[in-house]
Amino acid sequence: ETGVTQTPRHLVMGMTNKKSLKCEQHLGHNAMYWYKQSAKKPLELMFVYNFKEQTENNSVPSRFSPECPNSSHLFLHLHTLQPEDSALYLCASSQVKIAATGELFFGEGSRLTVL
Amino acid sequence: AQKITQTQPGMFVQEKEAVTLDCTYDTSDPSYGLFWYKQPSSGEMIFLIYQGSYDQQNATEGRYSLNFQKARKSANLVISASQLGDSAMYFCAMREGTGNQFYFGTGTSLTVIP
Numbered sequence: 001e002t003g004v005t006q007t008p009r010h011l012v013m014g015m016t017n018k019k020s021l022k023c024e025q026h027l028g029h030n031a032m033y034w035y036k037q038s039a040k041k042p043l044e045l046m047f048v049y050n051f052k053e054q055t056e057n058n059s060v061p062s063r064f065s066p067e068c069p070n071s072s073h074l075f076l077h078l079h080t081l082q083p084e085d086s087a088l089y090l091c092a093s094s095q096v097k098i099a100a101t102g103e104l105f106f107g108e109g110s111r112l113t114v115l
Numbered sequence: 116a117q118k119i120t121q122t123q124p125g126m127f128v129q130e131k132e133a134v135t136l137d138c139t140y141d142t143s144d145p146s147y148g149l150f151w152y153k154q155p156s157s158g159e160m161i162f163l164i165y166q167g168s169y170d171q172q173n174a175t176e177g178r179y180s181l182n183f184q185k186a187r188k189s190a191n192l193v194i195s196a197s198q199l200g201d202s203a204m205y206f207c208a209m210r211e212g213t214g215n216q217f218y219f220g221t222g223t224s225l226t227v228i229p
Contacts (some may be wrong), residue, residue: 031215042119043206043219055215088158096215101167103150104208104217106160 003027006091006107013081014115021076021110023091031096032074033104034066037088049074050096081114088112116141119207121220128197129228135182136192136223138207147211149190151181154204154222163205166190197227 004025013019025032034046046060049068063085065077074091088111092104120139128134140149151163166174166181174181182191194201207220 033215040221042221043208043217045216048215050215090158090160092160094215096213101148101165102210102213103162103165104152104160105162106152109158111158 004091004093004105004107006089006110008110009108010111010113012113012115013078015081015083017081018077018079020078021089021091021112023074023076023107025072025074025091025093025105027093027095027105029093029095029105030071031094032068032071033092033094034074034076035090035092037090037109043090047076078112081112083114086112086114117220118142118218119209119220121207121223123223124221125224125226127226127228128194128201130199131196133193133195134197134225136194136205136207136225138190138192138220140188140190140207140209140218142188142209142211144211146213147209149181149183150208150210150217151179151190151192152206152208153201154206156203160206164192194225199227199229201225202227 007022032049036044047066048055052068067075088109090109091107094104147168149166152160154160164176164179166183178195180193204222206222209218
Protein backbone atom coordinates (compact mmCIF):
# COMPACT_ATOMS: atom_id res chain seq x y z
CA GLU A 1 0.00 0.00 0.00
CA THR A 2 1.32 3.41 -0.97
CA GLY A 3 2.31 5.92 1.71
CA VAL A 4 0.62 8.66 -0.32
CA THR A 5 -3.13 8.38 -0.83
CA GLN A 6 -5.13 10.35 -3.36
CA THR A 7 -8.88 10.68 -3.68
CA PRO A 8 -10.85 10.49 -5.83
CA ARG A 9 -9.07 8.22 -8.28
CA HIS A 10 -11.34 9.32 -11.12
CA LEU A 11 -13.28 12.54 -11.53
CA VAL A 12 -15.48 13.78 -14.37
CA MET A 13 -16.64 17.37 -14.17
CA GLY A 14 -18.22 20.02 -16.30
CA MET A 15 -16.56 23.33 -16.95
CA THR A 16 -18.75 25.14 -14.44
CA ASN A 17 -18.31 22.68 -11.55
CA LYS A 18 -16.23 23.10 -8.43
CA LYS A 19 -14.46 20.04 -7.09
CA SER A 20 -11.42 19.20 -4.99
CA LEU A 21 -8.67 16.62 -5.11
CA LYS A 22 -7.31 15.35 -1.83
CA CYS A 23 -3.89 13.97 -0.96
CA GLU A 24 -2.69 12.51 2.32
CA GLN A 25 0.81 11.27 3.13
CA HIS A 26 1.60 8.89 5.98
CA LEU A 27 5.39 9.11 5.68
CA GLY A 28 6.18 12.02 7.98
CA HIS A 29 7.59 14.05 5.10
CA ASN A 30 7.97 17.82 5.18
CA ALA A 31 7.27 18.66 1.54
CA MET A 32 4.25 17.96 -0.66
CA TYR A 33 3.72 18.53 -4.38
CA TRP A 34 1.08 18.62 -7.09
CA TYR A 35 2.11 17.49 -10.57
CA LYS A 36 0.11 17.39 -13.79
CA GLN A 37 0.75 14.52 -16.20
CA SER A 38 -0.49 14.85 -19.78
CA ALA A 39 0.12 12.36 -22.56
CA LYS A 40 3.55 12.56 -24.20
CA LYS A 41 4.65 15.50 -22.04
CA PRO A 42 7.01 15.62 -19.07
CA LEU A 43 5.45 15.88 -15.66
CA GLU A 44 4.63 19.50 -14.92
CA LEU A 45 5.22 20.77 -11.41
CA MET A 46 2.27 22.85 -10.28
CA PHE A 47 2.73 23.59 -6.58
CA VAL A 48 5.17 22.78 -3.79
CA TYR A 49 4.67 23.15 -0.05
CA ASN A 50 7.58 23.00 2.39
CA PHE A 51 6.50 22.77 6.02
CA LYS A 52 2.99 23.91 4.96
CA GLU A 53 4.36 27.02 3.21
CA GLN A 54 3.94 27.32 -0.54
CA THR A 55 7.35 27.67 -2.15
CA GLU A 56 6.65 27.05 -5.83
CA ASN A 57 3.83 28.11 -8.10
CA ASN A 58 4.83 27.44 -11.67
CA SER A 59 2.56 29.89 -13.49
CA VAL A 60 -0.49 27.76 -12.81
CA PRO A 61 -3.86 29.31 -13.83
CA SER A 62 -5.91 30.62 -10.94
CA ARG A 63 -8.65 28.07 -11.65
CA PHE A 64 -6.35 25.69 -9.71
CA SER A 65 -6.09 26.60 -6.06
CA PRO A 66 -3.94 24.59 -3.61
CA GLU A 67 -4.45 24.29 0.11
CA CYS A 68 -2.11 22.70 2.65
CA PRO A 69 -3.74 22.73 6.11
CA ASN A 70 -0.97 20.64 7.70
CA SER A 71 2.14 18.75 6.66
CA SER A 72 0.17 15.56 5.95
CA HIS A 73 -2.66 16.89 3.80
CA LEU A 74 -2.77 18.68 0.49
CA PHE A 75 -5.79 19.72 -1.56
CA LEU A 76 -6.21 20.98 -5.10
CA HIS A 77 -9.40 22.97 -5.53
CA LEU A 78 -10.74 23.09 -9.07
CA HIS A 79 -13.21 25.57 -10.56
CA THR A 80 -14.27 26.60 -14.06
CA LEU A 81 -11.80 24.22 -15.65
CA GLN A 82 -11.18 23.83 -19.38
CA PRO A 83 -11.14 20.59 -21.41
CA GLU A 84 -7.35 20.93 -21.79
CA ASP A 85 -7.08 20.53 -18.02
CA SER A 86 -8.02 16.87 -18.42
CA ALA A 87 -5.01 14.92 -17.18
CA LEU A 88 -3.64 12.72 -14.41
CA TYR A 89 -2.92 14.78 -11.31
CA LEU A 90 -0.23 13.29 -9.14
CA CYS A 91 0.48 14.17 -5.55
CA ALA A 92 3.92 13.49 -4.10
CA SER A 93 5.82 14.00 -0.88
CA SER A 94 9.47 14.06 0.07
CA GLN A 95 11.76 14.62 3.03
CA VAL A 96 13.79 17.72 2.33
CA LYS A 97 16.99 17.31 4.31
CA ILE A 98 20.69 17.89 3.76
CA ALA A 99 22.49 14.72 2.62
CA ALA A 100 19.22 12.90 1.97
CA THR A 101 18.40 11.68 -1.51
CA GLY A 102 15.02 13.36 -1.16
CA GLU A 103 13.25 11.18 -3.66
CA LEU A 104 9.60 11.83 -4.37
CA PHE A 105 6.97 9.38 -3.18
CA PHE A 106 3.89 9.50 -5.36
CA GLY A 107 0.24 8.65 -4.97
CA GLU A 108 -1.66 6.72 -7.62
CA GLY A 109 -3.06 9.89 -9.11
CA SER A 110 -6.47 11.38 -9.78
CA ARG A 111 -7.62 11.01 -13.38
CA LEU A 112 -9.54 14.17 -14.23
CA THR A 113 -11.81 14.54 -17.26
CA VAL A 114 -13.32 17.94 -18.01
CA LEU A 115 -16.31 17.88 -20.34
CA ALA B 116 16.57 23.55 -23.62
CA GLN B 117 15.23 20.36 -22.13
CA LYS B 118 16.73 19.46 -18.80
CA ILE B 119 16.02 15.74 -19.26
CA THR B 120 15.88 13.95 -22.59
CA GLN B 121 14.63 10.43 -23.12
CA THR B 122 14.91 9.59 -26.81
CA GLN B 123 13.21 6.18 -26.78
CA PRO B 124 9.41 6.49 -26.75
CA GLY B 125 9.02 2.72 -26.78
CA MET B 126 11.24 -0.30 -26.18
CA PHE B 127 10.71 -4.05 -26.38
CA VAL B 128 12.76 -6.70 -24.59
CA GLN B 129 12.56 -10.45 -24.38
CA GLU B 130 11.83 -11.89 -20.96
CA LYS B 131 15.05 -12.67 -18.99
CA GLU B 132 17.13 -10.38 -21.23
CA ALA B 133 18.73 -7.10 -20.14
CA VAL B 134 17.57 -3.72 -21.46
CA THR B 135 19.03 -0.21 -21.32
CA LEU B 136 16.82 2.86 -21.18
CA ASP B 137 18.56 6.06 -22.20
CA CYS B 138 18.56 9.38 -20.37
CA THR B 139 20.64 12.50 -20.92
CA TYR B 140 20.50 15.60 -18.80
CA ASP B 141 21.52 19.22 -18.95
CA THR B 142 22.68 21.25 -15.98
CA SER B 143 25.44 23.66 -15.00
CA ASP B 144 24.96 23.00 -11.30
CA PRO B 145 27.81 20.83 -9.96
CA SER B 146 25.49 19.32 -7.36
CA TYR B 147 22.51 17.37 -8.65
CA GLY B 148 20.69 14.09 -8.26
CA LEU B 149 19.36 11.75 -10.88
CA PHE B 150 16.33 9.52 -10.34
CA TRP B 151 14.50 6.81 -12.22
CA TYR B 152 10.83 6.08 -11.70
CA LYS B 153 8.56 3.31 -12.97
CA GLN B 154 4.91 3.99 -13.72
CA PRO B 155 2.72 0.92 -14.28
CA SER B 156 -0.74 1.23 -15.76
CA SER B 157 -2.17 1.81 -12.27
CA GLY B 158 -0.68 5.31 -12.38
CA GLU B 159 1.56 5.38 -9.31
CA MET B 160 5.14 6.52 -9.92
CA ILE B 161 7.51 4.14 -8.13
CA PHE B 162 11.03 5.26 -7.20
CA LEU B 163 13.66 2.84 -8.49
CA ILE B 164 17.15 4.22 -8.11
CA TYR B 165 19.17 7.35 -7.30
CA GLN B 166 22.57 8.64 -8.41
CA GLY B 167 24.22 11.68 -6.88
CA SER B 168 26.52 13.83 -8.99
CA TYR B 169 29.41 13.28 -6.59
CA ASP B 170 28.94 9.53 -6.28
CA GLN B 171 32.01 7.74 -7.55
CA GLN B 172 30.31 4.45 -8.25
CA ASN B 173 27.29 3.59 -10.33
CA ALA B 174 24.18 3.03 -8.25
CA THR B 175 22.63 -0.43 -8.10
CA GLU B 176 19.37 -1.65 -6.59
CA GLY B 177 18.64 -5.30 -7.17
CA ARG B 178 18.05 -5.79 -10.91
CA TYR B 179 18.36 -2.07 -11.57
CA SER B 180 21.64 -0.32 -12.17
CA LEU B 181 22.41 3.18 -13.35
CA ASN B 182 25.13 3.66 -15.94
CA PHE B 183 26.34 7.12 -14.93
CA GLN B 184 28.63 8.85 -17.43
CA LYS B 185 29.18 12.31 -16.03
CA ALA B 186 31.22 13.74 -18.89
CA ARG B 187 28.53 12.68 -21.37
CA LYS B 188 25.77 13.80 -19.01
CA SER B 189 24.02 10.50 -19.36
CA ALA B 190 22.30 8.36 -16.73
CA ASN B 191 21.02 5.25 -18.43
CA LEU B 192 18.95 2.69 -16.54
CA VAL B 193 19.87 -0.94 -17.01
CA ILE B 194 17.32 -3.59 -16.08
CA SER B 195 18.78 -7.08 -15.94
CA ALA B 196 16.82 -10.35 -16.29
CA SER B 197 13.62 -8.60 -17.44
CA GLN B 198 10.33 -9.85 -16.06
CA LEU B 199 6.80 -9.45 -17.41
CA GLY B 200 6.03 -7.17 -14.47
CA ASP B 201 8.68 -4.73 -15.71
CA SER B 202 6.33 -3.63 -18.51
CA ALA B 203 5.59 0.01 -17.68
CA MET B 204 6.55 3.61 -18.40
CA TYR B 205 9.97 4.64 -17.11
CA PHE B 206 10.86 8.23 -16.29
CA CYS B 207 14.23 9.80 -15.72
CA ALA B 208 14.34 12.86 -13.46
CA MET B 209 16.88 15.34 -12.11
CA ARG B 210 16.98 17.65 -9.14
CA GLU B 211 19.51 20.47 -9.03
CA GLY B 212 21.04 21.14 -5.63
CA THR B 213 18.73 20.31 -2.73
CA GLY B 214 15.72 22.22 -3.96
CA ASN B 215 12.20 21.03 -4.65
CA GLN B 216 12.29 21.40 -8.43
CA PHE B 217 12.46 18.01 -10.15
CA TYR B 218 12.76 17.89 -13.94
CA PHE B 219 11.24 14.87 -15.67
CA GLY B 220 11.69 13.39 -19.13
CA THR B 221 8.87 12.32 -21.43
CA GLY B 222 9.32 8.69 -20.50
CA THR B 223 10.03 5.38 -22.23
CA SER B 224 7.37 2.71 -22.56
CA LEU B 225 8.93 -0.72 -21.94
CA THR B 226 7.19 -3.89 -23.04
CA VAL B 227 8.55 -7.25 -21.93
CA ILE B 228 7.74 -10.04 -24.36
CA PRO B 229 7.27 -13.59 -23.03
